[in-house]
Amino acid sequence: EDQVTQSPEALRLQEGESSSLNCSYTVSGLRGLFWYRQDPGKGPEFLFTLYSAGEEKEKERLKATLTKKESFLHITAPKPEDSATYLCAVQAGTAGNNRKLIWGLGTSLGVNP
């Protein structure tokens, strides 16, 4: 069964303390992996799309990487405004899932000033 697992569930960092969030997936034929940021009560905000193993994308303090089994979202020198829930989603290439994303439950990140 296609599955996406995010870890840790929650993470608290000090401002400036770099870390990584993990998204591991088990799907048949990866077509794309997405990272979103979600603030409480708000809609998910698109961050990155990764399509193939070895691909990397960066945006400000965030860098997303992809392997054949997992993706990492690296946060360098985080600031309090980076506090949010980070969601990972995967599109599989199987016929049954070809039109919907499989979502992880997210990692809740808190950054202390």
Place this chain on the structure above:
Amino acid sequence: DSGVTQTPKHLITATGQRVTLRCSPRSGDLSVYWYQQSLDQGLQFLIQYYNGEERAKGNILERFSAQQFPDLHSELNLSSLELGDSALYFCASSVRPQREWGYTDTQYFGPGTRLTVL
């Protein structure tokens, strides 16, 4: 601002009632997706429309229905509401549907409608 709009922002109603949530996709986007997000659950995909036609169904209850109109806006109808239907409902849009063997289009989310059933 993603360009996806949803109305209303908040909705409070009673059990047994029916409500309609509205979504306008980003300009140029043909595909609309509906999601439900409860406090203790992740995003649950409900249904997808592309250019007026239903393309995919997720965990959508029979009490729920949706449609996409010629102007591409979409409505999600929730009927015989129960306490457990209280949640955030999000709409997302993308340019094209996610194809089986083609590229993948990014979904852009609206701000959501918070539904409270009392």
